[in-house]
Amino acid sequence: MTDVLIRAEGLSVGFQLGGGLFRKDILQAVNNVSVTIEKGSFFGLVGESGSGKTTLGRALLKAVPITEGHARYNDGEVDVDIASLEGPALKDYRKRAQLIFQDPYAALSPRMTVRDIIAEPLEVMKLTKTREETDARVREIAAKCRLNLEHLRRFPHAFSGGQRQRISIARALVSGPQFIVADESVAALDVSIQADVLNLLKQIQADMGLTFMFISHDLSVVAHTCDHVAVMYLGRLVETAPTRKLFAGPRHPYTKALFSAIPSLDPDDRGKAQKLTGEIPSPTNQPPGCKFHTRCPNAIDRCKSEEPQLEGDGSGHEVACHRWKELMELTPA
Ligand code: SF4
Numbered sequence: 001m002t003d004v005l006i007r008a009e010g011l012s013v014g015f016q017l018g019g020g021l022f023r024k025d026i027l028q029a030v031n032n033v034s035v036t037i038e039k040g041s042f043f044g045l046v047g048e049s050g051s052g053k054t055t056l057g058r059a060l061l062k063a064v065p066i067t068e069g070h071a072r073y074n075d076g077e078v079d080v081d082i083a084s085l086e087g088p089a090l091k092d093y094r095k096r097a098q099l100i101f102q103d104p105y106a107a108l109s110p111r112m113t114v115r116d117i118i119a120e121p122l123e124v125m126k127l128t129k130t131r132e133e134t135d136a137r138v139r140e141i142a143a144k145c146r147l148n149l150e151h152l153r154r155f156p157h158a159f160s161g162g163q164r165q166r167i168s169i170a171r172a173l174v175s176g177p178q179f180i181v182a183d184e185s186v187a188a189l190d191v192s193i194q195a196d197v198l199n200l201l202k203q204i205q206a207d208m209g210l211t212f213m214f215i216s217h218d219l220s221v222v223a224h225t226c227d228h229v230a231v232m233y234l235g236r237l238v239e240t241a242p243t244r245k246l247f248a249g250p251r252h253p254y255t256k257a258l259f260s261a262i263p264s265l266d267p268d269d270r271g272k273a274q275k276l277t278g279e280i281p282s283p284t285n286q287p288p289g290c291k292f293h294t295r296c297p298n299a300i301d302r303c304k305s306e307e308p309q310l311e312g313d314g315s316g317h318e319v320a321c322h323r324w325k326e327l328m329e330l331t332p333a
Helices: 053-060 087-096 114-124 131-144 161-173 191-208 219-223 243-248 253-260 301-305 324-330
Strands: 004-016 026-038 042-046 068-074 079-081 097-100 179-183 211-216 228-233 236-242
Touching: 004 053, 026 042, 026 053, 026 068, 026 211, 026 228, 026 236, 042 053, 042 191, 042 219, 053 068, 053 097, 053 179, 053 211, 087 097, 097 161, 114 131, 114 161, 131 161, 131 191, 161 191, 191 211, 211 219, 219 243, 228 243, 228 253, 236 243, 236 253
Parallel strands: 042 211, 042 228, 097 179, 179 211
Antiparallel strands: 004 026, 004 068, 068 079, 228 236
């Protein structure tokens, strides 16, 4: 049986808007999400901007408060409820769960050398006792991220985007985490560099036995990286499946639209794309029923009043759509 590193159940994140006494608007960024992330896996989280994927990733890092539900983290050494972490237990969790930022240009202080940038978490968390110990750990992690001693003496401006992202990765790894949230970590890079950074992440995962949550708006990037994919729309999971199954037969109309956004090399396919029209609704003003009904070409009256729940077929493939079976029969994958 596979070990589970993170199990979230009914997890919600809401932010109160406005400072007035009588303002009660809630921005419901994540709504009743249940998700299981197996130890040593590369878990992909996909959706448009505004879908809540970044907030879900940050909630699992306890970087934003979980307002409802539970998320359990168990790496074999510690078994904790992320939502209720505080004090020394939260400090300990910071070592174990780390974030790789999207923008390697904004994430690195221009005034610090690469050595100091990578060493900072060790010093802040007091994980090493001497400078020699810190330097040895920095060199060890830098080498894993293909950075040499000469690189450690330089400042971030001397590096390309791909090299800067490798510095960000080294900084995230230096505390010895088990769980890494990589939030759009290749989105700011040229396509030719993306593959290099993705290969590095896969290599590190294999070598160090880490668990990744890989957040992306781009299904084509997820295809080559992740073992399992969850698709989010307006704070909810709408489809989740092993990557192979999802790519062989997406079931939710939103997932299908995301697939259509992947550029095809086949000129005959280009005209068939089912384009997403309209914009994702505001989380402060969510439509009733299925949250996707305002943009779904398959919506019927039921979709406007009744919210579909995730349902599985026993194979690990789950979808939240009233019509998925019927639609699959009409247009088989
Ligand atoms: Fe479309 Fe209805 Fe399915 Fe929602 S439930 S995705 S509106 S068909």
